[in-house]
Amino acid sequence: MSLEPRPDATGAxxxxxxxxxxxxxxxxxxxxxxxxxxxxxxxxxxLNAIRLPGTGFxxxxxxAQSGSIYVFVALIFVYAWWMNRLDRRFGVDE
Amino acid sequence: xxxxxxxxxxxxATFALYIFIAVRSRAGTTGEFYVAGGGVPPLANGLATxxxxxxxxxxxSMAGIISFAGYDGSVYLMGWTGGYVLLALLLAPYLRKxxxxxxxxxIGDRYYSSTARVVxxxxxxxxxxxxxxxxxxxxxxxxxxxxxxxxxxxxxIGMGVVFVYAVLGGMKGITYTQVAQYCVLIFAFMxxxxxxxxQIAGTPIPQLGFGGTEVGTSTFLLDKLDGLxxxxxxxxxxxxxxxxxxxxxxxxALMVGTAGLPHVIIRFYTVPRVRDARISAGWALLxxxxxxxxxxxxxVFARTNLIQSxxxxxxAERPEWVRSWETAKLIEFTDHNGDGRIQYVGPNxxxxxxxxxxxxxxxxxxxMVLANPEIAGLPPWxxxxxxxxxxxxxxxxxxxxxxxxxxxxxxxxLKRTFRPDITEHGELWAARIAAAVGVCVAGYLGIDPPGFxxxxxxxxxxxxxxxxxxxxxxxxxxxxxxxxGAISGLVVGLLFTASYIVWFKxxxxxLDSAEHHLFGISPTGIGTxxxxxxxxxxxxxxxFTPPPPAAVQELVTSIRTPRGAGEAHEIAVG
Numbered sequence: 009m010s011l012e013p014r015p016d017a018t019g020a021x022x023x024x025x026x027x028x029x030x031x032x033x034x035x036x037x038x039x040x041x042x043x044x045x046x047x048x049x050x051x052x053x054x055l056n057a058i059r060l061p062g063t064g065f066x067x068x069x070x071x072a073q074s075g076s077i078y079v080f081v082a083l084i085f086v087y088a089w090w091m092n093r094l095d096r097r098f099g100v101d102e
Numbered sequence: 103x104x105x106x107x108x109x110x111x112x113x114x115a116t117f118a119l120y121i122f123i124a125v126r127s128r129a130g131t132t133g134e135f136y137v138a139g140g141g142v143p144p145l146a147n148g149l150a151t152x153x154x155x156x157x158x159x160x161x162x163s164m165a166g167i168i169s170f171a172g173y174d175g176s177v178y179l180m181g182w183t184g185g186y187v188l189l190a191l192l193l194a195p196y197l198r199k200x201x202x203x204x205x206x207x208x209i210g211d212r213y214y215s216s217t218a219r220v221v222x223x224x225x226x227x228x229x230x231x232x233x234x235x236x237x238x239x240x241x242x243x244x245x246x247x248x249x250x251x252x253x254x255x256x257x258x259i260g261m262g263v264v265f266v267y268a269v270l271g272g273m274k275g276i277t278y279t280q281v282a283q284y285c286v287l288i289f290a291f292m293x294x295x296x297x298x299x300x301q302i303a304g305t306p307i308p309q310l311g312f313g314g315t316e317v318g319t320s321t322f323l324l325d326k327l328d329g330l331x332x333x334x335x336x337x338x339x340x341x342x343x344x345x346x347x348x349x350x351x352x353x354x355a356l357m358v359g360t361a362g363l364p365h366v367i368i369r370f371y372t373v374p375r376v377r378d379a380r381i382s383a384g385w386a387l388l389x390x391x392x393x394x395x396x397x398x399x400x401x402v403f404a405r406t407n408l409i410q411s412x413x414x415x416x417x418a419e420r421p422e423w424v425r426s427w428e429t430a431k432l433i434e435f436t437d438h439n440g441d442g443r444i445q446y447v448g449p450n451x452x453x454x455x456x457x458x459x460x461x462x463x464x465x466x467x468x469x470m471v472l473a474n475p476e477i478a479g480l481p482p483w484x485x486x487x488x489x490x491x492x493x494x495x496x497x498x499x500x501x502x503x504x505x506x507x508x509x510x511x512x513x514x515x516l517k518r519t520f521r522p523d524i525t526e527h528g529e530l531w532a533a534r535i536a537a538a539v540g541v542c543v544a545g546y547l548g549i550d551p552p553g554f555x556x557x558x559x560x561x562x563x564x565x566x567x568x569x570x571x572x573x574x575x576x577x578x579x580x581x582x583x584x585x586x587g588a589i590s591g592l593v594v595g596l597l598f599t600a601s602y603i604v605w606f607k608x609x610x611x612x613l614d615s616a617e618h619h620l621f622g623i624s625p626t627g628i629g630t631x632x633x634x635x636x637x638x639x640x641x642x643x644x645x646f647t648p649p650p651p652a653a654v655q656e657l658v659t660s661i662r663t664p665r666g667a668g669e670a671h672e673i674a675v676g
Binding site: 012018022026031033036037038040044045048049050052053056060063064066069072073074076077078080081083084085087088091092095099100101102 | 168173175176179180183184186188189190192195268286310312313315321322324325340341342346349350353354358375376377380381383384387388391394395398427498659663664665
């Protein structure tokens, strides 16, 4: 079922692939942290002074009860797209 | 037709559907029984994961909890969705590449140790049983409230249905019934939410409705609710009453616990490829988010409706739904000041002269979703639909948990630890028998719940957070993590978290308040500390003990790349 890696995928390239993977994960997880623990918890009081324009949502409350969830969904789809691209570029796709 | 007749129609129709699907997708091999033959399309796996994940608690209790807790209820919204980001980015693709059947499989192989495998099996079985008892209880309660049968009969009927599709079909049967159950539960949750959003906010989209204005006025609903809360002496709906550290720790524990729950993790073994595991986590969270972004809206609508229909109203003229839930003892009224009106107030309520006002109405949080259709005056068929939805949520989660229990016993304990020479046929039968015994124990826990079922959240999530998540993450991201480190981390994390919860929940429940808690973190959030301890202990112990064997380091390299078998990657460096 699984294929052998391409002959041109050398050890160094696989190490680059892993580093690129870690960069992708680190960036996406910082966004994950910023919207939930940042926007929804640590800075909730400051953000509550601002309103989402045209709505009754205080910004901090919105991050905690809606905004972070929308961002979470987007993050996983971005991750899937990004990693599939990395897989192809480094020749490790299935 | 009355609501009860509609409930019979919906419940029988959906049960017949689940059994039909189960009979059509019987499992013939252990591969089919454990991971549906590894051939589930990612979209279907996303749907099944969403149903697997959303339990009776998500469907019945969560909106009600948020309705009463306001901002503080955000821990569940963020915690039970944010975990999927961790699962998708840190666990699912690698475990799919690893490509065995269970979580203890990974722990045992990665840490080349039967001890580690057995610790993982015990944790998996304990977490799953704690959780499944609550689901069967939920089944019994829905039956008793909507169909007038007693809780025991309700649990027995639920056991019968789960028995058919979990025992016969294994993962293959469960997967396709869960797809159907997702459709039933999301439809049942959304229909009343849309109706109520139209009534109160004038838009069919609840997610927008609760940030909008009340129909016919220019006041934002949230401002109005904050105003009502201030007037009645509750803390503001949009602001929290709990300390930041407690909110932070609880959210993190729920997120990490979600990512570490074995019945969720194994769903990602069922897709054909690594890329399918990534995208199906996205589908799963999208389908979950439909309910989880509607729940806070339902909470706001229900809270506003509740306050407006009872506050300062004459008790004699109370609405019909208050009467019916009073009969069920889930709403209770005591006329302390004898004025015949309902004073529904918070702890800070004072009258014109500054004297405190006593609250006269106690409302059970769990009724908010179930009573919503009645409060909003929706047609009787909607009530039947909500009952069927609650059952779908409870049964789908129960089946996923039972599968973990049965595979833990037949695969992890028999095949991989004590009886490696067992035939495939024998293993499949062992899995079926284990599932059947699991159903019976779950039914017993549902009928006669020991005290701990109520603390299922603290226990299941805390233990998953303190055990599986760190062990798996380090197994993937650290090539140097060894058997000694992982086992010490697991044991310390589990013991610390379990003793903290047992101490405050069972030994000294009277001390369970912020001033006695470690760093002010309640038992629900303590999994965060347990997880941190697990990481620290494991990393320190691993530094002073020998590195894992070369074969294991190759395994780690292999699971990091989607393509290819382990041997081909020995040249990779890290």
